Amino acid sequence: MNKFWQKVAENGKGERNLAILGIGTVTIAIVLTIVNIWIYQTDGTIQLDLSRPGYEPENIEAEEERGTWSATGDLSRESVDEFLVIWDAENKRIRGDIFRAAPLSDESLGIRTEELEEE
Amino acid sequence: MKKILVILVGLPVVMAVMMTGSVLAINETIENSVVDNCVGIKAQIRRLQISDANSRIALGRSYDRISGELMTNFNTRAEINGQKNEELIRLAREFTRFAQFFRESYRQYDNEIGRVLSIDCVVRPSAFYAGLERLRLLRAGVRGNSDAIIEITNMFREEVETAFGGGDE
Numbered sequence: 001m002n003k004f005w006q007k008v009a010e011n012g013k014g015e016r017n018l019a020i021l022g023i024g025t026v027t028i029a030i031v032l033t034i035v036n037i038w039i040y041q042t043d044g045t046i047q048l049d050l051s052r053p054g055y056e057p058e059n060i061e062a063e064e065e066r067g068t069w070s071a072t073g074d075l076s077r078e079s080v081d082e083f084l085v086i087w088d089a090e091n092k093r094i095r096g097d098i099f100r101a102a103p104l105s106d107e108s109l110g111i112r113t114e115e116l117e118e119e
Numbered sequence: 120m121k122k123i124l125v126i127l128v129g130l131p132v133v134m135a136v137m138m139t140g141s142v143l144a145i146n147e148t149i150e151n152s153v154v155d156n157c158v159g160i161k162a163q164i165r166r167l168q169i170s171d172a173n174s175r176i177a178l179g180r181s182y183d184r185i186s187g188e189l190m191t192n193f194n195t196r197a198e199i200n201g202q203k204n205e206e207l208i209r210l211a212r213e214f215t216r217f218a219q220f221f222r223e224s225y226r227q228y229d230n231e232i233g234r235v236l237s238i239d240c241v242v243r244p245s246a247f248y249a250g251l252e253r254l255r256l257l258r259a260g261v262r263g264n265s266d267a268i269i270e271i272t273n274m275f276r277e278e279v280e281t282a283f284g285g286g287d288e
Contacts, residue, residue, distance in 0.1 A: 066184065071195035075202060080283045084276065087189055091272050093181045098174050099262040103167050104255050109160045111248075112152040 066090065145248050153244040161236055164254075168232045175225050178265065182218045185272065190214060193279065204282050210275045217271060221264040228257040 007015070040046055067086040073079055106113050145153075153160065190211040197204055235250035 069189060069192055071192040072199060073196055075196060075200045075283055077284055080279065083189070083193060084279065087185075087272075087276060087279075090181055090185055090189060091269075091276075094178055094185070094265070094272070095269060098178065098265055099171065099258055101255065101259065101262070103163075104251065104258060106149075109163055109251075110152070110156045111160065112148050113146075114148060 145245050149248060150244045153240050153248055157240040157244075157247075160240065164232060164236060168229070168236075171225075171229070175229075179222070182214075182221070182268065186211065186214050186218060190275065197283075202283070204278065206278050207275060207282070210271055210278065214268065214271045214275070217264055217267045221261065221268060224257065224260045224264050228254070228261050231257050 067082075067089065069083050069086050102108055190207070194204070194207055194211055197207065231250070231254050235247065235254055238247045238250055240247035
């Protein structure tokens with residue numbers, strides 16, 4: 001490594017500048033990569049990334065066609081009913097046993113909380 | 120109503136934060152059980168993390184659609200037709216706010232899962248169980264936010280029916 005720097009010093013500015021360019025480029029790339037990974041982890045993007053190893057979608061459901069309701073038009077009884085049909089269909093998706101306590105209970109995880117009585 | 124929702128949602132999160140770093144004094148039965156079943160417990164938590172990630176994405180998609188398309192479009196159409204409804208506009212704002220709370224609470228919950236999974240439950244069963252307790256509180260917070268969002272959508276639907284006469288007669 002010392003011989004390299006000696007050669008650079010002997011041969012003058014050209015090679016020195018090239019070395020500085022190379023080192024500078026690599027350093028900037030490393031810094032930007034670190035910043036990107038930090039942002040990826042802290043802003044919550046990582047939690048939406050199902051391409052992580054082990055994170056494959058449990059069910060690949062066919063994407064149902066979801067109705068649309070335009071921002072323009074009248075507010076007749078018919079159009080409001082149409083809206084409510086689409087509304088109810090979408091709202092069905094956000095209900096159900098989501099994030100319930102049971103999966104993390106002692107019982108579900110197989111953690112005994114009391115000594116088993118010996119017979 | 121708003122205060123009650125904020126308290127219901129915020130309380131589990133505050134309690135979880137207060138528990139950060141603390142180690143519960145757990146009884147010997149629990150400690151032995153955690154040590155004996157360490158691998159199995161962690162495997163279950165990992166499976167739950169993946170399942171929750173799928174739920175999070177599906178919910179996020181629905182929340183975006185409900186807020187960005189359905190609520191916005193309805194309120195816009197109401198305004199165009201000269202029937203602007205302040206209550207519906209307020210509910211749309213509340214929905215957006217609680218959707219943001221949901222995202223943030225999920226982010227904290229998911230980070231905590233990672234932290235708990237990094238604890239060696241054979242060497243530190245008490246710390247692991249304390250982490251599990253925090254996780255339960257944070258999960259309750261996520262659930263609270265999703266329940267609050269459901270409540271807001273119920274109110275929105277009710278107001279649409281009342282003000283615009285939609286739904287079953």
